[in-house]
Amino acid sequence: MTETLDTSTPLGRPIKRKEDAKLLHGRTNWTDNIQLPGTLHMAILRSPVAHATITKLDVTPALSQPNVIAAYGADELGDLNGSIPCVWPVTDDIVMPDFPSLAKGKVRHVGDCVAVVLATDPQHAADALEAIEVEYETLDAVVNMESALGEGSAVLHDDAGTNKCYVYNLGGGYDDVKAKADVVVNRRFVNQRLIPTAMEPRSVVAAPMGMSDEMTVWSSTQIPHVLRVLMALVTGIPENNLRIVAPDVGGGFGGKLQLYREEVLATQIARKLGRPVKWTETRSEDMVATHHGRDQIQDIEIAATKDGKILGLKVDLLANMGAYLQIITPGIPLLGMFMYPAIYKMDAYDFQCTGVFTNTTPTDAYRGAGRPEATYAIERIIDELAAELDMDPMELREKNWIKHEEFPYSTVAGLTYDTGNYEAATAKALDLFGMDELRAEQKQRRESGDPVQLGIGISTFTEMCGLAPSRTLGALKYVAGGWEHATIRMLPTGKVELITGTSPHGQGHETAWSQIAASILGIGVEDIEVVHGDTGRAPYGMDTYGSRSLAVGGQAIKKASENLVEKARVIAAHQLECSPGDLEFVEGQFQVKGDPEKAQPIGAVAFEAFTAHNLPDGVEPTLQGEATVDPEDFSYPHGTHLAAMEVDTETGKVTLRKYVAVDDVGVQVNPMIVEGQVHGGLAQGIGQALYEGAFYDEDGLPLNANLSTYLVPAAPDLPSFITDRTVTPSTTHPLGTKGVGEAGAIASTPAIINGIVDALRPMGVTDVAMPATPMTVWKTIQAAKGGQA
Amino acid sequence: MKHISVNVDGTQYEGEVEPRTLLVHWLRNDLGKVGTVVGCDTSNCGACTVLLDGRSVKSCSVLAVQADGAAVTTIQGLSTGDEWHPVQEAFKECHGLQCGYCTPGMVMSTVDLLGENPNPSEEEIREGIEGNLCRCTGYHNIVRSVERAAELMGGAK
Numbered sequence: 001m002t003e004t005l006d007t008s009t010p011l012g013r014p015i016k017r018k019e020d021a022k023l024l025h026g027r028t029n030w031t032d033n034i035q036l037p038g039t040l041h042m043a044i045l046r047s048p049v050a051h052a053t054i055t056k057l058d059v060t061p062a063l064s065q066p067n068v069i070a071a072y073g074a075d076e077l078g079d080l081n082g083s084i085p086c087v088w089p090v091t092d093d094i095v096m097p098d099f100p101s102l103a104k105g106k107v108r109h110v111g112d113c114v115a116v117v118l119a120t121d122p123q124h125a126a127d128a129l130e131a132i133e134v135e136y137e138t139l140d141a142v143v144n145m146e147s148a149l150g151e152g153s154a155v156l157h158d159d160a161g162t163n164k165c166y167v168y169n170l171g172g173g174y175d176d177v178k179a180k181a182d183v184v185v186n187r188r189f190v191n192q193r194l195i196p197t198a199m200e201p202r203s204v205v206a207a208p209m210g211m212s213d214e215m216t217v218w219s220s221t222q223i224p225h226v227l228r229v230l231m232a233l234v235t236g237i238p239e240n241n242l243r244i245v246a247p248d249v250g251g252g253f254g255g256k257l258q259l260y261r262e263e264v265l266a267t268q269i270a271r272k273l274g275r276p277v278k279w280t281e282t283r284s285e286d287m288v289a290t291h292h293g294r295d296q297i298q299d300i301e302i303a304a305t306k307d308g309k310i311l312g313l314k315v316d317l318l319a320n321m322g323a324y325l326q327i328i329t330p331g332i333p334l335l336g337m338f339m340y341p342a343i344y345k346m347d348a349y350d351f352q353c354t355g356v357f358t359n360t361t362p363t364d365a366y367r368g369a370g371r372p373e374a375t376y377a378i379e380r381i382i383d384e385l386a387a388e389l390d391m392d393p394m395e396l397r398e399k400n401w402i403k404h405e406e407f408p409y410s411t412v413a414g415l416t417y418d419t420g421n422y423e424a425a426t427a428k429a430l431d432l433f434g435m436d437e438l439r440a441e442q443k444q445r446r447e448s449g450d451p452v453q454l455g456i457g458i459s460t461f462t463e464m465c466g467l468a469p470s471r472t473l474g475a476l477k478y479v480a481g482g483w484e485h486a487t488i489r490m491l492p493t494g495k496v497e498l499i500t501g502t503s504p505h506g507q508g509h510e511t512a513w514s515q516i517a518a519s520i521l522g523i524g525v526e527d528i529e530v531v532h533g534d535t536g537r538a539p540y541g542m543d544t545y546g547s548r549s550l551a552v553g554g555q556a557i558k559k560a561s562e563n564l565v566e567k568a569r570v571i572a573a574h575q576l577e578c579s580p581g582d583l584e585f586v587e588g589q590f591q592v593k594g595d596p597e598k599a600q601p602i603g604a605v606a607f608e609a610f611t612a613h614n615l616p617d618g619v620e621p622t623l624q625g626e627a628t629v630d631p632e633d634f635s636y637p638h639g640t641h642l643a644a645m646e647v648d649t650e651t652g653k654v655t656l657r658k659y660v661a662v663d664d665v666g667v668q669v670n671p672m673i674v675e676g677q678v679h680g681g682l683a684q685g686i687g688q689a690l691y692e693g694a695f696y697d698e699d700g701l702p703l704n705a706n707l708s709t710y711l712v713p714a715a716p717d718l719p720s721f722i723t724d725r726t727v728t729p730s731t732t733h734p735l736g737t738k739g740v741g742e743a744g745a746i747a748s749t750p751a752i753i754n755g756i757v758d759a760l761r762p763m764g765v766t767d768v769a770m771p772a773t774p775m776t777v778w779k780t781i782q783a784a785k786g787g788q789a
Numbered sequence: 790m791k792h793i794s795v796n797v798d799g800t801q802y803e804g805e806v807e808p809r810t811l812l813v814h815w816l817r818n819d820l821g822k823v824g825t826v827v828g829c830d831t832s833n834c835g836a837c838t839v840l841l842d843g844r845s846v847k848s849c850s851v852l853a854v855q856a857d858g859a860a861v862t863t864i865q866g867l868s869t870g871d872e873w874h875p876v877q878e879a880f881k882e883c884h885g886l887q888c889g890y891c892t893p894g895m896v897m898s899t900v901d902l903l904g905e906n907p908n909p910s911e912e913e914i915r916e917g918i919e920g921n922l923c924r925c926t927g928y929h930n931i932v933r934s935v936e937r938a939a940e941l942m943g944g945a946k
Contacts, residue, residue: 016881023889024877024896026824026864033823123807199828199836199890199924250826250890251924283829506888506925676884676930683927707833707922715915715928744927 008587009519014672017511018525022248029247031203031220032280039205040069042266042279043125045115045132046289047107050143050359050700051154052136054105054114062117065128070118070273074102080268082234084259084324087479088331090355094166097157097357099324101261101268107136108156108323109359110702111288113261118269118277141700145297145318145356156323156357165321165355166330170337171413173348174303177312181303185385191373192693192770193295193320195287195705196366197712198505200250202290203280204263206270216243216536217267222252223543224503226480228535230259230327235267246533249505253684254365255290256505257545259327262289287705292694293366295320296333298377300340308391310400312348313412315340315377321355322362329364330355331478335464335546336370338413342378343422343462343638344400349412359700365545367684367745371463379459379750380757380767387761393754394426397460408731415464417636421664421728422460429640429662432722438644438658446762453762454657455645457755461747462638465739466551470630482548483630485540486556488517488564490623492610494603496521496528498557501541502549503533507741508673509549513557515669516735520561521602522588540628547637547739550669554735556629564625568605571623574616575600575608635730635738639663641747645755649763652778654690654756656719663743664726667736671725674740678723681744687713688745689752693771711771760784793857797822798866806853812846813837815853816863824865824893828922835921838894839863845901847894847920864893867900875941876900876934885934887925895921899935908944909935 022028059071074081084099098104103112115132119125140154147153148163155163178184205218215237221227224244232239249256262279270277281289297318303311319333333353341349368375386393402409404421411417435456442454467473470481487499498517502509514528531537542548565585572590573580576598583590590605592598605623608614612621644658661678668674691711695703704710711717729736749770756768756777764784769776790805797820806815816822816839827849828836837848840862848861868874876899879885886892895918902909902917909917914935915928923931 017884019889020881020886021870023886023892024864024873024880025868025870026822026893027870028824028889030823030826030890032827033817035818123809197924199834199888199922200826201828249888251888253924283831283834508887672884676887676926679927679929680887680925681927684924706831707829708831712922712924713927714920714922715918715931716912718928720911720929720932721927 010515010525011519011669013670015511015515015525015670017508018514019508019510030200030250031205031218031247034205034218036205036207036276039276039278040118040120040273041122041125042269042277043117043122043129044113044262045129045134047110047112047114049107049136049138050110050141051139052107053139054103054107054134055137056133056135057115058133059115061131061133062128065124065131067120067124068117068128069120071115071132072102073115074100074104077102080272082264082268084261084326085230085234086325086327086329088328089477090168090330090334091166094330095157095160095162095164096325097160101264109361110700111361112323116265141359141698143358143360143696143698143700145320145358148356148358156359163357165357168334168353170351171349174312174314174350177348178303181311182306183385183388184301184303185381185388186299186301187381187384187767189298189300189377189380190769191294191296191298191376194293194366194688194692195694195710196253196255196290196293198251198253198255201281201283201286202256202260202262204266205276205278206266207276208270208274213237214241215267215271216245217263218245218247219263220249220256221246222249222256222503222505222545224533224535225501225541225543227259231267234264243536246503252505253367254293254369254545257365258291284706287710288361288702291326291364292322292361293363294373295363296373298373300377300381302381302385304385306389308389308396308399310344310346312346313341314350317353319353319355320360320363321357322360323357324362326362326364329362332363332365332370334370334476336374338415338464339371339374340378341411341413342375343402343460345402346412360696367681368742369546371742372685372746372749375461375746376750379461380753383754383757384766393458401460416633418633418731419728420462420636420638421726422638424726425638425662425664426460426640428724428726429642429660432662432724433642433658433660451650452646452648453759455647455755455757455759457643457645457751457753457758459641459747459751459754462636463742463746464634465547465637466631466635466733467546467548468631469633481630482542482552483628484542484553484556485628486553486560487624487626488560490564490602490606492607494527494606496523497531498528499531499538500553500557501538501543502553503541503543505544507544507549508670512550512669512673516554516557517561520558520565522585547741550737551635551733551739552629552631554737555631555733556627558735559627559629560625562625563627564623567625568602568623570619571605571608571615572600631733633732635666635733637663637665637738637740637743639743639747641751643751643755645752645759647756647759647777649781652774652781654772654777656686656752659719660722661744661747662724662726663740664728665740665743666730666738667727668725669737674725675723677740678744679721681742682721682748683713683718685745685748686718686752689749689770689772691717691771791854793854795856796860798863808852808854810853811849812851812853812856813848816848822863822865825863826890826893828890833922835898836891836894838897838921840897840901845898864896867896876938879938879941880934883930883934883937885926885931891921891923895923895931899938902935903939903942903944907942908939
């Protein structure tokens with residue numbers, strides 16, 4: 001941060017986190033720590049095959065195993081075998097197959113739930129799964145999306161008669177502009193399947209209360225509020241009898257933005273047996289049963305004039321739904337749909353997406369959710385267009401991006417970007433990167449035929465954050481709204497409870513939200529307790545995903561704090577015997593204008609509001625402010641990321657030598673937290689480019705569904721990062737904030753791959769598949785050499 | 790069942806365990822030492838790292854019976870909470886944690902790393918914590934935290 005800080009309020013300062021003390025001392029409350037008396041532990045028999053008819057299922061032998069209390073298949077569970085709903089039916093004719101908690105007659109992916117055992121300890125529950133008698137008659141596995149849509153393919157959902165889930169179209173007119181183009185470049189990119197892999201595995205404890213229909217469910221979830229509504233709809237438990245608690249949650253990245261089968265099973269079985277039921281996944285279960293992300297085949301074509309003006313873009317996606325639809329599976333590619341044109345001006349944009357069922361784990365949100373896929377494709381094709389035009393890739397970007405004076409700007413995809421300054425972020429990034437020196441070194445290495453070539457990768461990205469204006473969500477057929485709620489209570493002692501509908505799992509909301517409220521209320525950050533993640537204490541909210549918590553939830557906190565101050569002002573005026581308009585609110589106290597000696601601290605007002613001995617007529621006791629805010633629009637963070645990639649052309653080994661990220665996330669509430677979010681996003685985006693990928697064989701068997709073989713980057717796999725920010729405040733968000741949770745993950749993947757391709761382009765390489773492992777890069781080089789020979 | 794006697798965080802515990810019981814499960818389920826967590830089932834993630842007779846081990850890869858007669862230090866025994874261990878202080882100061890799930894293991898590995906090498910280079914730090922996965926921080930601030938902890942603990946500068 002180079003900006004001068006206003007040190008009069010906590011807003012904008014890198015305050016150390018309130019969350020850290022308990023996390024650093026192991027005094028945490030993860031769901032798996034919860035041990036209630038009488039708990040039954042659930043173990044799940046999962047399908048070992050991708051596609052099969054269940055020809056026999058007998059759970060009764062499990063019942064005679066030690067410590068086993070119950071065992072169920074779909075038949076035994078009957079009406080309690082709830083189905084997972086999809087809340088984003090993107091088209092009128094979308095195929096939405098039944099998605100029962102326990103498979104009914106057929107399994108559709110490795111990890112599909114077949115039966116459960118309940119025992120008094122987790123070891124005996126797991127042991128007893130062995131006793132269940134189950135037989136499968138395997139069917140042809142559907143793994144490849146193009147084959148899935150072909151004639152003669154096996155079909156996952158017999159009633160549908162097709163593996164096509166939906167076709168969605170947007171835009172038009174591309175063919176007209178293409179006819180005028182001098183240059184047309186097209187590519188097929190494969191945005192591979194990823195596994196979110198939050199470090200805390202999922203866990204759920206469902207506890208019925210006495211003989212009533214009341215149920216408390218603790219879950220390692222990002223969405224306690226949404227979960228409560230969905231759980232009520234699925235189970236029939238009255239919503240007002242359900243309390244959902246997300247205690248300490250160890251990461252999510254979209255993977256815990258879900259209603260899962262295991263949550264429904266634990267709740268229904270706890271209800272049936274009248275005892276607490278607990279389930280904690282193993283990591284290897286997680287990697288087949290927690291939803292996956294990405295997995296799109298992207299055919300993209302760009303048309304331009306010979307001097308580099310982009311005319312239009314055409315995108316045709318195949319999006320892998322997996323075996324079933326989780327809650328927002330079909331909508332994920334549509335979050336990307338708006339972002340393919342990115343920061344570039346153009347006249348036409350055609351988009352089509354076909355959702356496809358395959359015998360794989362269902363997909364859904366993973367950090368960025370649709371937007372990383374879009375950003376990857378556009379930033380890659382821009383580099384390919386630059387190569388085709390023999391133009392510097394940054395020059396091509398500058399020629400086509402929206403100039404800072406052109407905002408607000410309505411894009412060809414139908415969005416209106418409120419603000420941005422791509423020039424400023426790029427200038428800062430180039431400066432930090434040392435572009436000229438690196439280009440000189442690249443030239444030198446090329447000329448000398450150095451076996452280690454240097455490549456420079458560029459990504460000038462934007463994203464849409466702050467999900468979302470409710471009307472827009474409605475227009476997209478999403479079943480819920482995108483508002484957020486906050487209640488601020490000042491207690492008689494002057495301490496504050498800040499109740500938020502956001503549900504953090506590592507983002508530092510307790511600190512950042514305290515900073516927002518403290519800056520308005522004029523009190524200390526330490527005097528505020530942030531209450532979250534418990535529908536019993538924080539009843540309203542739409543939770544945490546889509547970089548929405550600050551962008552939307554922050555607005556609610558601001559407004560609720562201001563509402564509290566306005567109520568306090570009326571009480572203070574009564575006490576100071578003046579009119580509210582005569583008071584100014586300075587550093588936590590109301591002062592009579594022109595006579596600052598006559599003053600009342602807000603804490604004293606809170607006590608007056610509590611005793612209610614002397615309140616003005618018509619003013620209700622207690623001091624609190626509430627607000628529920630629907631955002632005016634999305635927010636549009638942007639930035640320029642640059643990567644220097646060394647590629648050993650003899651071995652295929654790739655080394656990320658230098659990474660610069662200049663992000664513009666608008667006003668920063670806590671720059672330390674912002675920077676941490678960027679770092680973590682970068683690691684995941686770089687992970688996609690270089691290390692991660694979930695793969696299946698032709699029978700639909702996962703090839704690397706554990707942490708030994710699915711390569712989450714470790715410390716030696718990454719460098720330190722050079723990060724900075726420019727600050728262009730959002731004009732549609734009252735705090736000027738935009739959101740930062742996903743930026744790093746969205747921007748970095750194309751920067752890395754563009755860098756590798758740049759290093760190898762003189763050898764004839766025009767693309768490298770992800771993850772760009774040494775073997776993949778080496779094979780790509782060999783293929784290019786063969787092509788030249 | 791096997792009888793074991795293990796000193797954990799300064800208290801001597803006697804226990805009867807199934808031979809297959811992992812140390813981490815004994816710590817969590819029998820002793821209530823839930824500060825130590827489980828993140829995988831292939832010994833890759835390191836979230837369960839504790840000190841066994843002063844050296845870091847992944848407690849998912851040690852049987853409880855193997856700890857018989859030994860001393861175990863978990864994140865909950867590293868400091869009182871009133872006074873923080875320098876590694877804990879450094880992680881807070883440098884924002885070396887986000888969700889905090891890898892943190893107990895990361896901190897215990899760091900304690901061992903700095904015991905062995907009081908002034909590690911960045912590369913040595915990255916290699917030293919290779920067995921501890923973090924999904925939140927990208928390791929950037931964890932590396933800064935370990936450097937800062939080395940400083941606080943008097944490592945040569």
